[in-house]
Amino acid sequence: MSKTLFEKIWEKHLVKSIPDGPDIIYIDKHFIHEVTSPQAFAGIEKRGLPLFRPEKTVATADHNVPTINQDLPIVEELSRLQVQKLVDNCKRHGVELYGLGHPFQGIVHVIGPELGITQPGMTIVCGDSHTSTHGAFGSIAFGIGTSEVEMVFATQCIMQNRPKVMRINVDGKLNRGVVSKDIILYIISKISASGATGYFVEYAGSAIRALSMEARMTICNMSIEMGARGGMIAPDETTFEYMKNRLFAPKENAWDEAMIEWKKLFSDEDAVFDREINIKAEDIEPMITYGTNPGLGITINESVPTIESIDDEGERKNLIKALEYMGLKAGQRLKGMPVQNIFIGSCTNSRIEDFRLIASVIKGKKKSENVKVMIVPGSQQVAKQIVAEGLDKVFNEAGFQIRQAGCSACLGMNEDKVPAGEYCISTSNRNFEGRQGPGARTLLASPLTAAASAITGVVTDIREFLN
Amino acid sequence: MKALKNIHDTFIPLPEENIDTDQIIPARFLKATTRDGFGKNLFRDWRYYNNSEAQPKKDFILNKPEYKGSILVAGKNFGCGSSREHAAWSLLDYGFNVVVSSFFADIFKNNALNNGVLPVQVSEAFLQKIFSLENGATLSIDVENQTITIDATEEKEKFAINSYKKNCLMNGFDDIDYLVSIKDDIINFEKTFA
Numbered sequence: 001m002s003k004t005l006f007e008k009i010w011e012k013h014l015v016k017s018i019p020d021g022p023d024i025i026y027i028d029k030h031f032i033h034e035v036t037s038p039q040a041f042a043g044i045e046k047r048g049l050p051l052f053r054p055e056k057t058v059a060t061a062d063h064n065v066p067t068i069n070q071d072l073p074i075v076e077e078l079s080r081l082q083v084q085k086l087v088d089n090c091k092r093h094g095v096e097l098y099g100l101g102h103p104f105q106g107i108v109h110v111i112g113p114e115l116g117i118t119q120p121g122m123t124i125v126c127g128d129s130h131t132s133t134h135g136a137f138g139s140i141a142f143g144i145g146t147s148e149v150e151m152v153f154a155t156q157c158i159m160q161n162r163p164k165v166m167r168i169n170v171d172g173k174l175n176r177g178v179v180s181k182d183i184i185l186y187i188i189s190k191i192s193a194s195g196a197t198g199y200f201v202e203y204a205g206s207a208i209r210a211l212s213m214e215a216r217m218t219i220c221n222m223s224i225e226m227g228a229r230g231g232m233i234a235p236d237e238t239t240f241e242y243m244k245n246r247l248f249a250p251k252e253n254a255w256d257e258a259m260i261e262w263k264k265l266f267s268d269e270d271a272v273f274d275r276e277i278n279i280k281a282e283d284i285e286p287m288i289t290y291g292t293n294p295g296l297g298i299t300i301n302e303s304v305p306t307i308e309s310i311d312d313e314g315e316r317k318n319l320i321k322a323l324e325y326m327g328l329k330a331g332q333r334l335k336g337m338p339v340q341n342i343f344i345g346s347c348t349n350s351r352i353e354d355f356r357l358i359a360s361v362i363k364g365k366k367k368s369e370n371v372k373v374m375i376v377p378g379s380q381q382v383a384k385q386i387v388a389e390g391l392d393k394v395f396n397e398a399g400f401q402i403r404q405a406g407c408s409a410c411l412g413m414n415e416d417k418v419p420a421g422e423y424c425i426s427t428s429n430r431n432f433e434g435r436q437g438p439g440a441r442t443l444l445a446s447p448l449t450a451a452a453s454a455i456t457g458v459v460t461d462i463r464e465f466l467n
Numbered sequence: 468m469k470a471l472k473n474i475h476d477t478f479i480p481l482p483e484e485n486i487d488t489d490q491i492i493p494a495r496f497l498k499a500t501t502r503d504g505f506g507k508n509l510f511r512d513w514r515y516y517n518n519s520e521a522q523p524k525k526d527f528i529l530n531k532p533e534y535k536g537s538i539l540v541a542g543k544n545f546g547c548g549s550s551r552e553h554a555a556w557s558l559l560d561y562g563f564n565v566v567v568s569s570f571f572a573d574i575f576k577n578n579a580l581n582n583g584v585l586p587v588q589v590s591e592a593f594l595q596k597i598f599s600l601e602n603g604a605t606l607s608i609d610v611e612n613q614t615i616t617i618d619a620t621e622e623k624e625k626f627a628i629n630s631y632k633k634n635c636l637m638n639g640f641d642d643i644d645y646l647v648s649i650k651d652d653i654i655n656f657e658k659t660f661a
């Protein structure tokens with residue numbers, strides 16, 4: 001019987017099904033970080049349970065770590081205690097920790113793939129909704145709550161209702177200036193912030209196939225922003241080429257054996273999806289959001305919708321509220337609007353390709369005097385590579401501030417915050433009220449749009465900038 | 468986990484859509500290492516000006532003393548965004564045992580159920596009926612029969628919950644108890660798993 005990629009992996013990991021209840025799924029790899037794990041460690045300890053399979057869990061500190069002076073003790077007391085708690089818990093339970101100061105430290109969804117821990121066909125969970133990132137390798141990867149982290153600690157399993165499956169096909173050739181961030185912002189703007197709730201999404205089509213692994217990660221990363229349980233892309237030569245020689249990727253015979261299994265990871269030709277969406281790559285333009293959820297996005301030359309253009313009363317109310325928070329007017333254009341902050345980082349866009357791309361378009365240019373520009377590499381390895389390739393010189397000359405690895409201003413848990421009332425073009429994944437700091441106004445866009453706008457000081461169409 | 472069977476109470480209406488978990492509990496309050504005490508920061512930035520408890524936003528529903536109840540009624544797509552279970556903990560700690568909405572985000576729904584907070588999904592029409600009720604009106608939720616009733620009019624709607632989760636909720640069992648009880652099955656699975 002023909003199966004989807006999702007079904008193949010899910011069924012292989014199915015330990016048991018409870019009638020009129022959830023499935024019990026075995027987890028291959030569990031990532032943890034300082035914010036959503038302490039209560040789970042406390043939970044198993046209270047129950048007197050050991051960590052069942054500690055070798056299948058990997059930890060890092062990323063969410064609340066400072067992005068300067070990482071060699072010094074963390075100044076903010078609660079953050080310091082939380083990071084220390086992770087160190088203590090990992091030590092006590094035998095979990096590998098790539099903590100502050102470790103050469104592998106970084107955003108959990110950046111380090112998993114770059115170290116080769118993330119592999120095709122795996123089931124991967126983490127107490128973070130952007131765990132969907134790892135689906136770019138053809139794995140089932142999704143975010144979980146802390147009680148579920150505790151379940152994985154205790155039994156290496158999780159209980160989940162089996163989601164429906166959706167396929168989104170993007171076919172054709174991308175326009176100039178359009179990158180994978182624009183693809184996913186376009187998709188979410190079409191189907192809304194809740195349009196894929198209850199589904200696991202497979203991305204397919206020639207435009208997806210043509211993307212690099214890092215670009216694919218950006219797309220899978222934001223699956224949760226349309227409500228999807230996760231997103232995935234079938235592995236192919238691009239995937240295998242990326243995997244080869246990664247630190248924890250299989251080697252020699254084990255590699256050959258893995259390849260046999262990995263090559264079976266695709267949706268069968270006549271596999272049935274609960275929902276299918278087709279998108280023409282040519283229709284996608286550079287995107288930017290104007291509202292307070294990632295579904296409220298437009299192309300860079302479009303105007304913010306007018307209130308009258310919205311039929312649904314609830315949505316009309318949402319728009320009015322969002323525009324009030326954002327300090328924007330219905331019907332206005334964003335292009336040309338001054339911004340005060342640029343944030344290039346987060347698990348969505350903080351990998352080496354992102355930095356190569358922006359360096360290539362801003363080389364020799366200086367940032368506008370009116371903007372603060374923050375570059376936050378996703379990991380220590382990415383930071384090292386930035387220097388190795390001399391990209392740091394380009395950024396320094398441009399007046400972009402290069403920080404150390406962490407989640408940073410994506411969620412403002414550390415001191416990297418956008419001041420109240422100011423605009424920030426951000427390469428991150430969420431434009432919720434207060435996400436980047438109380439009162440902060442986030443405009444989500446691609447690294448290209450962010451970099452070009454950093455130079456001009458206003459919301460900029462990358463295509464005009466390139467001319 | 469505390470058992471939850473029947474709830475009969477007044478409710479607090481919050482007719483906003485897409486209430487994300489960053490609104491329910493902003494990231495800067497996620498630094499605690501226990502599950503307690505999150506209630507005071509529930510909807511923090513909607514409750515206070517300048518993050519100051521001395522400056523409450525008087526128009527916000529939680530700051531209106533005449534609105535009371537252990538049931539929160541909110542617009543569709545409640546709990547979207549981050550997977551932080553702190554959202555469920557903060558609702559519970561504040562005193563909510565039930566959230567009624569016409570649509571819930573997946574991760575929030577799991578997190579809520581894992582903490583004995585019942586997400587009751589109703590039709591949009593039923594939700595709007597609840598929003599149109601006057602303050603002081605009560606709702607009755609019967610977990611066993613999976614019904615929610617507007618007491619004044621006796622209008623009733625059935626809600627979905629699978630029988631496994633229902634049993635957990637009514638008895639205060641949690642998933643970890645269950646998973647630990649089938650550990651032999653898990654070990655056997657590992658042996659056959661390539």
